[in-house]
Amino acid sequence: MSITLTLRILRSRRDVMPHYETFEVSVSDAANVLDAIEQVWAHRDRKLMFRHACHHASCGTCAVRINGREKLPCIVPVADYSGKPLTIEPLRNFDIVGDLVVDMAKFFQNQQASDFVITRPTENELVGKPIAYTGGMDPESASTIPFNRFENCVECGICLSACPTMAGDHKFFGPAGLAAIKRQLDKTTDPVERKRLLELADGEHGVWRCHSAWECTEACPQQVFPAESIMALRKEITKKHFRELFGK
């Protein structure tokens, strides 16, 4: 069965001020919001700029705001909104390239700063090991589920868009980058590397800029728990400061 859906999309381009344009499209009732956006592009306006690749929440490219909330539209069913009009906007706290596309350059530089790799280090130890399905995730098991060999973070930028500190302070390192530092810290025992990572997370625009709104964790579609990572980093860094204070 197909349903008619109204999409109000924020359009802008280098030479066009941001404004909303309304489109009506027909989609299957089983479709996700990304399918509806793609329908707008396919049948209404081929100039629409939007990012998408994998359509199953692995690549992290399609993140937008749907009715003011950050989502990966590839896994949000249109049925969730029961036919009501959808307002689709690009992520906040990024520069807009055009329409729904934002500039991810600085985001990826911060992701890279900790040398965060998306494959897990346990990769080689897993071969032939039995798996255990735990059903649902919590912050502790989410990073240790044995058979997921990629990190949970898909680098979509949703947490930065949801973060109120990011809204004000563009120099803030951002929840995703800090969560990446935390994961790298978990993976290494090398004291020099640990020191480097903690110093990267430290600083006026590092973990201390967070004001505990926990919006990143709330918005994250992939159980990365950035706020929890920030808190854990604070604890580690405070410990390090005290050790340094007493000359150790």
Next chain:
Amino acid sequence: MNLYRPDLKRFRFLRWFDFRSWRLGMIAYILNRVTAIGLVLYLYIHLAVLTMLAQGPSSWDPFIRIARAPWFLALDVLLLAGMLIHGLNGLRIALTGFGIGVRGQKPLFVALMIVAAVALIAGALKIFAG
């Protein structure tokens, strides 16, 4: 007003007031901020008022009579509300920042706000009862 406008980039913090995205954490964030600004302003008003003490009883005692008026006491209740919200929410932020109660921060916030509400009611009754 469209907050995506590039010329509003310097006022990005206006995005805090996009009510559509407010969840519990954002409400806590905004409450903390609003009460913080209110309390800092109050600190200086308070110090200015206390200066009257240095001028002796002739300027202080008439003020105290005004301060005992019901409308003034209502302001006191507002002040108390600000202190309770900021203090108890701040307690959550401090605790979680040291790695305590991270997993239960949301119920912790709700519980602390209930404590704040109860304390506020008790305080208000006491203030008005004299």
Next chain:
Amino acid sequence: MQNRKRSGWGWFWQSVTGVALIGLLGLHMVAHHFVAAGGLRDYQQVIEYLSNPLIVVTEIAFLIVVTIHAMLGVRALLFDLGLTARAERMVTALVIGVGALTILFGFWLTYTVTMQGSMLTALLAP
């Protein structure tokens, strides 16, 4: 990131002073509003209250802690607006200055009122 080595202390002291304030402010509020008859003290009552040295010490501790907490808070709030490095340095200098003035003013006020009080007490003493 400048001041990397020291930057964590701002948040640390913000938390410590914050927790301390819960105690001190509670004491301050109870002492001023909930204990005194009629809710607020008139001049005479204030003088009597301040004649207790323990109270003076507590009030001064409160003054210092609340000023540090407020100034760190104002600084954090302004930093959240995404300032330039220059503006950040100016804000830091500004909150140190304003904080120091506030504490000095508080000292002066406590001293003046306490002195007035002791003179008054001396005058009234038969």
Next chain:
Amino acid sequence: MSLIPHVIVIGAGSTGSATAHDLALRGLRVTVLERGEIASGTTGRNHCLLHSGGRYCVNDKEGAIECIRENLILRRIMPHALELNDGLFVAVSDEDLAFKETFLAGCAECHIPAREIPVRQALEIEPFVNPDIRAAVQVPDGVFEPWRFCASFLATAIKNGAAVRNFTEVKDFIFQGHTVTGVTVLDHRTGETETLGADMVVNATGAWAGIIAAMAEVDVPVVPTAGVMVTIGERFNNMVINRMHLPHDGDIVVPIRNTSIIGTTSWRVTSPDAIEIPREQIDSMRQAGELLMPILKAGRQRGIMAVARPLISKANADARAFSRTFEAYNHRSQGAAGLVTISGGKTTTARGMAEKVSDIVCGELGIDAPCKTRTTPLVSYREFYN
């Protein structure tokens, strides 16, 4: 003007990205033009299977040999975008069991390291596989992250001097006589149309290759063949679970991150853009997937995706029977010198496709530069944004 020849690559899917990398490594000036986001076509929406070749080792040996060769190369050059979890071919019926010897012989013939493991052990490793399986064979399948797959190639290309322009759509070719000398593009970022000169143009647009070729009034025998994939919001398997039979609908469950992808169907479509998904295909595929792993029934359906694969038409056969191998076409003989099309194949074989088309490009340009992509490790996909 630089003396180094300028090559335009149309399309930033896996083929275009790998081609840009190959040509940049050979020292050419490369510009990649992509109408949308990178990997937003077939590469993005496939089931992310890094083929061992096991799937094709009986009915498409050529494709299978390409797969295992490229699989082993990719493990060396882009380990940062791969989940190396191996694959398990399981026999769930008597016919499947009877197919086992043929399958193992096919693997041996294509040099795919296959290892039969006892059923009991297989069920220990994969407790959610249908407990009634009759046989299990382990092969070196894997999973790749499609966007990062392309971004890694492009990032390395950029590092070697290539320019990548996404959201830049090719609108027309520019000819001088019977030679393509450039393209007209629309930059969606600025809304402006401009022309870009080129010594060679590579059409690496996969299922869209026919549409692009038509702009230059040449033909390529690419048939856009749609496939549906259903994603389940939980992951139940460690390895890729394949059914041990000739490739069919819903006979593979690919785990990636914390999801499972059931793939895939196959039917011809007229346009590769915005494919309508037939409802009955979803149901039939879920049923077939549940035969392999009954627990999938309990899984929450997370999404459905359909995309057109570029199959090369060789005979009038059913879509499944097409070879999954690739083909490069030099359009010089059709009156469009300077234009080459590369299509067909799979993401797993993208590097091999790039090598083939880059050889043709270098041959046309009279450049003697060997392919170096087999041994050159790729930089992090994040450097795509540097």
